[in-house]
Amino acid sequence: MKIxxxxxxxxxxxxxxxxxxxxxxxxxxxxxxxxxGMMPGEGDxxxxxxxxxxxxxxxxxxxxxxxxxxTSIIDAKKSSITLLQEVYKEETKLFGMEVLLVYVEAxxxxxxxxxxxxxxxxxxxxxxxxxx
Amino acid sequence: MKIxxxxxxxxxxxxxxxxxxxxxxxxxxxxxxxxxGMMPGEGDxxxxxxxxxxxxxxxxxxxxxxxxxxTSIIDAKKSSITLLQEVYKEETKLFGMEVLLVYVEAxxxxxxxxxxxxxxxxxxxxxxxxxx
Amino acid sequence: MKIxxxxxxxxxxxxxxxxxxxxxxxxxxxxxxxxxGMMPGEGDxxxxxxxxxxxxxxxxxxxxxxxxxxTSIIDAKKSSITLLQEVYKEETKLFGMEVLLVYVEAxxxxxxxxxxxxxxxxxxxxxxxxxx
Amino acid sequence: MKIxxxxxxxxxxxxxxxxxxxxxxxxxxxxxxxxxGMMPGEGDxxxxxxxxxxxxxxxxxxxxxxxxxxTSIIDAKKSSITLLQEVYKEETKLFGMEVLLVYVEAxxxxxxxxxxxxxxxxxxxxxxxxxx
Numbered sequence: 216m217k218i219x220x221x222x223x224x225x226x227x228x229x230x231x232x233x234x235x236x237x238x239x240x241x242x243x244x245x246x247x248x249x250x251x252g253m254m255p256g257e258g259d260x261x262x263x264x265x266x267x268x269x270x271x272x273x274x275x276x277x278x279x280x281x282x283x284x285x286t287s288i289i290d291a292k293k294s295s296i297t298l299l300q301e302v303y304k305e306e307t308k309l310f311g312m313e314v315l316l317v318y319v320e321a322x323x324x325x326x327x328x329x330x331x332x333x334x335x336x337x338x339x340x341x342x343x344x345x346x347x
Numbered sequence: 348m349k350i351x352x353x354x355x356x357x358x359x360x361x362x363x364x365x366x367x368x369x370x371x372x373x374x375x376x377x378x379x380x381x382x383x384g385m386m387p388g389e390g391d392x393x394x395x396x397x398x399x400x401x402x403x404x405x406x407x408x409x410x411x412x413x414x415x416x417x418t419s420i421i422d423a424k425k426s427s428i429t430l431l432q433e434v435y436k437e438e439t440k441l442f443g444m445e446v447l448l449v450y451v452e453a454x455x456x457x458x459x460x461x462x463x464x465x466x467x468x469x470x471x472x473x474x475x476x477x478x479x
Numbered sequence: 480m481k482i483x484x485x486x487x488x489x490x491x492x493x494x495x496x497x498x499x500x501x502x503x504x505x506x507x508x509x510x511x512x513x514x515x516g517m518m519p520g521e522g523d524x525x526x527x528x529x530x531x532x533x534x535x536x537x538x539x540x541x542x543x544x545x546x547x548x549x550t551s552i553i554d555a556k557k558s559s560i561t562l563l564q565e566v567y568k569e570e571t572k573l574f575g576m577e578v579l580l581v582y583v584e585a586x587x588x589x590x591x592x593x594x595x596x597x598x599x600x601x602x603x604x605x606x607x608x609x610x611x
Numbered sequence: 612m613k614i615x616x617x618x619x620x621x622x623x624x625x626x627x628x629x630x631x632x633x634x635x636x637x638x639x640x641x642x643x644x645x646x647x648g649m650m651p652g653e654g655d656x657x658x659x660x661x662x663x664x665x666x667x668x669x670x671x672x673x674x675x676x677x678x679x680x681x682t683s684i685i686d687a688k689k690s691s692i693t694l695l696q697e698v699y700k701e702e703t704k705l706f707g708m709e710v711l712l713v714y715v716e717a718x719x720x721x722x723x724x725x726x727x728x729x730x731x732x733x734x735x736x737x738x739x740x741x742x743x
Contacts, residue, residue, distance in 0.1 A: 219506075219510065219513065221502075221505065221506045221509050221510075222358040222359060222360070222505060222509060223358065223364055223502050223505065223506070225358050225359035226354040226355065226357050226358065226359070227354060227357035227358070227359075227361050227362075227409070227410045228354070229359050230359075232354060232355055233633075233637070233661045234630040234631075234633045234634050234637070235630075237629075237630045237633065238487050241485065241487065241629070241630070242485045242487070245485050245486060245543075246483065246485075249543045254543040255542050255623070262624075264668070265629045265668050266667070266668055267666065267667055268664065268668075269663075269664075269666075270663065270664045270666075271662070272660070272661050272662055272663070272664075277359070278359045278518070278519050279509075279513045279519060351638075351642065351645065353634075353637065353638045354637060354641060355634050355637065355638070359519070360526075365505070365529045366498040366499075366501045366505070369497075369498045369501065370498050370617075370619050373497070373498070373618060374615075374617045374619070377618060378617075381615065381675045386675040387491070387675060394492075396536070397497045397536050398535070398536055399534065400532065400533075400536075401531075401532075402531065402532045402533075402534075403530070403531055404528070404529050404530055404531070404532075410650070410651055411641075411645045411650040411651060486623060486624070486628060487622065487628055487630075489623035490618040490619065490621050490622065491618060491621035491623075491625050491626075491673070491674045492618070493625075496618060498619075542623045
């Protein structure tokens with residue numbers, strides 16, 4: 216997943232506004248599903264929700280930069296999953312976060328369906344250094 | 348309606364990103380209804396949609412500025428309404444736009460209900476220079 | 480230029496928030512320069528600024544949609560240029576706008592340099608239907 | 612600090628997009644300084660930067676909600692400070708985060724100036740339950 220930094224992503228400090236790294240990571244998670252043809256239906260009452268984020272801001276991207284997002288699973292439970300997501304500019308890591316996602320149906324935590332686990336597992340099936 | 352410019356509103360040029368003035372105007376339209384207790388219901392199939400915008404960018408706001416949004420009706424038809432919305436920094440006009448809003452029910456243009464017209468009319472009931 | 484619609488782009492109405500089409504058009508303009516290696520320098524005092532936008536909102540995109548942005552020059556003057564930018568979902572036009580950009584140096588309108596005109600001209604060098 | 616939820620803040624799930632709670636907290640930090648007349652200067656080479664965020668997403672806000680942001684200092688070191696920031700809808704806590712801010716001058720961590728410490732200290736000078 217590659218993301219270009221546009222004007223809308225930057226702030227008056229001349230760098231990417233801090234919460235936008237977290238948005239980039241959500242884009243990467245969504246793209247993993249969208250690119251496999253798994254589109255959300257209108258009025259869906261199930262899906263993953265963000266429950267916890269631990270984020271480290273290590274460096275700054277600027278206007279025009281091309282960033283890479285790497286995503287891997289670091290823990291999986293019955294109804295939740297923890298991902299490590301990192302943002303790189305070439306070989307330099309600018310941002311890293313662990314995000315705990317809970318699978319919900321009708322507003323309540325629910326066992327993650329098998330077909331979603333299989334798709335998520337593909338996040339880890341890449342050779343090291345591959346950007347998903 | 349007063350709006351403070353935060354980091355998220357600015358871009359690497361050091362000024363407010365151009366589309367944000369249009370967002371501020373939408374905030375002002377929503378606030379006009381929200382502040383009267385008219386909250387949108389989940390799954391509402393009716394409301395105003397933006398059909399046309401003619402916008403002039405006249406000046407720039409910077410981080411920390413406090414802006415005023417002025418809104419007035421300049422035309423009203425059976426199922427649509429045209430508003431003039433302007434953004435001021437003190438006495439200086441930074442932005443102006445005419446926005447054509449169409450009232451829709453179930454996806455189709457529909458006569459604007461009387462109670463909404465009455466609320467919209469209050470936009471024009473202010474003395475000159477008043478910021479709604 | 481292709482753009483995917485992510486959660487961040489949508490609003491509670493289930494569709495893309497109206498000002499985001501205008502942001503997509505700005506991304507397309509920037510990408511035209513960035514992809515040719517023309518990166519903005521820190522503290523640059525020259526560039527194009529948005530002076531006027533006439534926009535028509537014709538349809539709605541939803542989460543997961545892949546959109547195409549088409550850009551062409553419809554008028555060019557000594558220190559300004561008018562572009563037509565359109566957003567398509569497959570063959571359906573969802574949005575169109577004319578945007579007047581003024582070239583400024585040190586805060587004042589200035590004759591557009593030849594090398595920028597050449598790059599801009601490439602916007603029109605595509606066969607009909609090509610999305611830049 | 613009170614913040615209204617507008618269309619731009621929500622996503623197709625009908626609720627506030629997750630990173631926006633983190634943006635609201637940044638608004639609250641900036642407002643604490645702006646409201647005391649401490650405006651950032653153009654080209655400033657000093658200020659606080661976000662280094663770490665630990666965030667818990669506990670509930671969801673919807674369009675039209677009026678939220679309160681509470682901010683207090685939980686740790687202060689020579690060149691950094693840790694704040695607890697919480698977002699409430701009436702008495703219900705929807706979001707909480709600890710954010711580590713580092714004070715930098717010319718790109719490097721630097722002892723926090725006394726006058727900034729005094730202003731920050733005012734965050735804790737409110738009676739319990741007060742929303743700064």
